[in-house]
Amino acid sequence: MIIPSRLEIANLPTPLQKVKYDNKSFFIKRDDFTGLEFSGNKIRKLEYLLYDAKKKGAKYVITCGGEQSNHARATVAAAASIGLKSKVLLWGNDRKTADGNLFLNKVFGAEIRYINKKEFLNVDELLMEEKETLLGKGINSYLIPEGGSSSLGIWGYIKFLEELMPQVKTKIDGILTASGSGGTSAGLLIAAKLFKINIKVFAVNVLYEKNKLKNRILSLAENCIREFNLKLTINENDLEIIEGYSEEGYKNITKEKISVINEVAQQTGILLDPTYTGKAFFAYNEQFLNNSKSNIIFVHTGGLFGVFAKRKNYLDALNG
Numbered sequence: 001m002i003i004p005s006r007l008e009i010a011n012l013p014t015p016l017q018k019v020k021y022d023n024k025s026f027f028i029k030r031d032d033f034t035g036l037e038f039s040g041n042k043i044r045k046l047e048y049l050l051y052d053a054k055k056k057g058a059k060y061v062i063t064c065g066g067e068q069s070n071h072a073r074a075t076v077a078a079a080a081s082i083g084l085k086s087k088v089l090l091w092g093n094d095r096k097t098a099d100g101n102l103f104l105n106k107v108f109g110a111e112i113r114y115i116n117k118k119e120f121l122n123v124d125e126l127l128m129e130e131k132e133t134l135l136g137k138g139i140n141s142y143l144i145p146e147g148g149s150s151s152l153g154i155w156g157y158i159k160f161l162e163e164l165m166p167q168v169k170t171k172i173d174g175i176l177t178a179s180g181s182g183g184t185s186a187g188l189l190i191a192a193k194l195f196k197i198n199i200k201v202f203a204v205n206v207l208y209e210k211n212k213l214k215n216r217i218l219s220l221a222e223n224c225i226r227e228f229n230l231k232l233t234i235n236e237n238d239l240e241i242i243e244g245y246s247e248e249g250y251k252n253i254t255k256e257k258i259s260v261i262n263e264v265a266q267q268t269g270i271l272l273d274p275t276y277t278g279k280a281f282f283a284y285n286e287q288f289l290n291n292s293k294s295n296i297i298f299v300h301t302g303g304l305f306g307v308f309a310k311r312k313n314y315l316d317a318l319n320g
Contacts (some may be wrong), residue, residue, distance in 0.1 A: 001118060001227055001228060001230055001232065002227075002228045003155075003228075004048055004051075004052075004152055004155055004228070004231055005048075005051050005055075006047040006048045006051050006155070006159075007046075007047045007048075007050055007051045007054075007082065008039060008047065009027070009035070009038065009043065009047060009050075009078060009081060009082070010034040010043045010044060010047060011033060011034055011035045012034065012044075012163065013163045013167070014029060014030045014031050014032075014033045014034060014163075015029075015030050015167075016028075016030070016164065016167040016168065016297070017029075017030055017031050019268045019270065020267070020268070021113070021263070021264055021267050021285070021289070022267070022285075022289075024289045024290075024292075025295075026288075026289060026296075026298060026300045027168075027172075027286075027297045027298070028241045028270070028297070028299070028300050029175075029297055029298070029299045029300065030300050031044070031160075031162060031299055031300055031301055031302060032277075032300045032301070032304060034302070034304040037074075037076050037077035037078075037081075037102055037104070037108075038074050039070075039074070039302045039304055039305075040070045040074060040087055040301055040302020040303060040304075041122045041145065041156070041157070041177075041184050041208050041302055042070055042074040042075070042148050042299040042302070043074050043078060043103050043156075043300070044156030044157060045080045045147075045148035045149070045150075045153035045154065045155075045156040045157075045161065045183060046074060046075060046144075046148055046153075047156060048152050048153055048155045048156060049061075049142075049148055049150070049152060049153050050078055050079065050082060050084070050142050051088065051115065052142070052143035052152060053079075053084065053144075054082060054084070054203045056140070056142060057138055057140050058084060058140050058141055058142035058218055059084065059085060059087065059110065059139050059141065060084065060085045060139060060140075060141035060142070060143050061075060061084055061086050061087075061088060061141065061142050061143075061144055062083075062086070062087045062088075062089075062127055062130050062131060062134075062142070062143050062144065063075045063086070063087075063088055063089075063143070063144040063145070063146075063148075064088060064089040064091075064123045064126075064127060064145075064146055064288060065088065065090060065091070065126075065147070066090065066091045066092060066250065066275075067092025067095075067101075067102050067114075068092075068100050068101045068102060068124045068251075068305075068306045068309050069088075069090065069101060070101060070273075070275075070276070070301075070302055070303050070305070070306060071146070071147050071181075072088045072090060072105060072110075072307060073104050073105055073108075073150055075088070075103040075144055075148070076088060076104070076105050076109070076110040077104065077108050077109045080108050080126075085109070085111070086109070086110045086111070087110065087111040087113070087130055087141075088105060088110050088111070088112055088113070089113050089114075089115050089123060089126055089127065089130070089162065090102070090105075090112055090113070090114055090115065091115055091116070091117060091119075091120040091123075091252045092114060093114055094112070094114055097275075098246075098308070099308050099309045100305045100306050100308040100309035101305045101306055102309070102310070103120065103209075103305075103308075104305060105174065108174055111228070113130070114124075114207075116272070117250075120148065123146065123163075124145070124265065126144075127143050128143070131143055131148060140183055146179025146180075146181045147176060147179070147180055147182070147183050148181075148183060148185075149181035149182055149183025149186070149220055150183070150220070151220065151223045151224040151227045151228070152224075152227075153183055154183045154184075154186045154187035154190070154220055154221070154224055155187065155224075156183075156187060156195065157183065157185075157186070157187025157188050158187045158188075158190050158191040159186055160187065160188070160191070160192075161175075161187075161191035161195060161197065162191065162195060164193075164297070165195065165197060166301065166314065166319060168297075170295070172199060172295050172296070172297055173199060173200060173204065173295050173296060173297065173299070174199050174202055174296045175188055175199060175200075175201055175296065175297045175299060176199035176202035176203075176204065176242075176280065176283075176284050176288070176296050176297070176298050176299065177201075177202070177203060177276075177298075177299040177301055178203075178204050178206050178276035178277055178279060178280035178301055179203035179204060179205055179206065179213060179217070179241075179273060179281060180206055180207045180208075180250075180276065181207075181216070182203070182208075182213055182216040182220055183218040183220060184203075184299075185201050185203040185239065186216075186218075186220035187189065187224075188201045188216045189201050189218075189221050189234055189238060190221050190224060190230065190232070190234070192223065192238060193232040193233070193234065193235075194230065194232055199238075200238055200239075200240060200297065201238060201239050201240070202240050202242055203217065203239065203240070203241050203242065204241075204242045204243075204245055204246075204280040204283045204284075205215040205241055205242070205245075205246065205286065206245070206246040206250060206275060206276055206279050206280070207246070207250045209243070210241045210243045212315075212317040213241055214239065214241050217239060218234065218239070219235055221231070222234065227266075239248075242283050242287060244283075245248075245257075245279045245280070245282055245283040246279050250275065251275070251312065253274040253275070253278060253279065253313065254312070255316065255317050257274075257278055257282045258274065258278070258310075258313050258314055258316075258317040260278070260281065260282055260285065261274070261278040261281070261314070261317075262314060262318055263280055264281065270300065271304060271307060272300070273302070273303025273304060273306040273307055274303075274306060274307065274310045274313065274314075275300070275303060275306050276301055276302075276303050276306075277300055277303050280298070280301075281298065284296070284298050295308075
């Protein structure tokens with residue numbers, strides 16, 4: 001087994017917290033505490049990816065996401081912290097009064113190229129074009145895929161489970177997270193087998209349809225197993241995609257879900273974002289807490305800054 005090296009720039013370990021919502025208790029892993037600028041699950045992946053970028057002599061990192069991408073913002077901030085420049089391809093439009101993650105991308109000095117939804121479907125080709133353009137100028141760059149989800153990046157969530165288990169004092173049956181690019185779930189699947197932990201991984205899809213996301217997660221896991229010579233076999237039955245909680249679209253969220261996010265904030269002091277954790281918690285509450293199945297750990301994957309781009313939605317829900 002080959003264990004890759006990483007930077008240590010996240011605030012780890014993050015706490016496992018017991019909270020109560022609507023008189024139902026559950027455990028939440030606070031990966032929104034990984035760091036202010038780096039907050040969220042993406043920095044765990046970036047610790048490995050940016051180590052590799054520095055090792056390979058990159059001067060730039062190039063990545064992609066939506067205009068409110070947590071991953072893009074975390075990449076830009078983390079790259080700046082170790083002296084690398086960044087370029088991001090964002091699905092969306094420039095805004096004179098940029099807010100949330102887009103605002104921070106600008107503050108941290110990212111070079112931004114805006115693309116449309118159709119272009120984003122072929123974003124890997126566009127990333128390579130950007131790399132070749134920089135290479136033509138004699139500049140070495142490092143590509144980081146959507147969400148940091150690669151064979152190397154998912155080690156962040158292999159390490160996550162190793163961190164989590166000593167914090168758990170009672171039996172758990174599973175872990176639930178929001179899932180966009182699939183890397184977090186892929187890392188958890190591998191870790192469960194690697195450390196011989198009998199749990200199920202629940203992924204609430206917020207971007208890709210169920211079968212596409214499942215295939216992405218399993219493919220990422222299998223590629224990692226081969227690349228790092230891991231002596232294990234993934235059982236796809238250990239993965240369950242929970243769909244139907246982002247039918248309004250990746251960039252949108254219903255008033256009903258926003259109302260639950262506001263209630264969680266008022267009852268727990270924990271703020272959920274409108275793209276990932278808010279939708280995932282809505283599913284978690286409906287599927288597990290309402291059925292008294294609270295031995296499933298909910299992972300708060302971050303997304304704080306995305307809240308500000310939707311502040312009108314949050315306030316409208318408060319006002320009825």
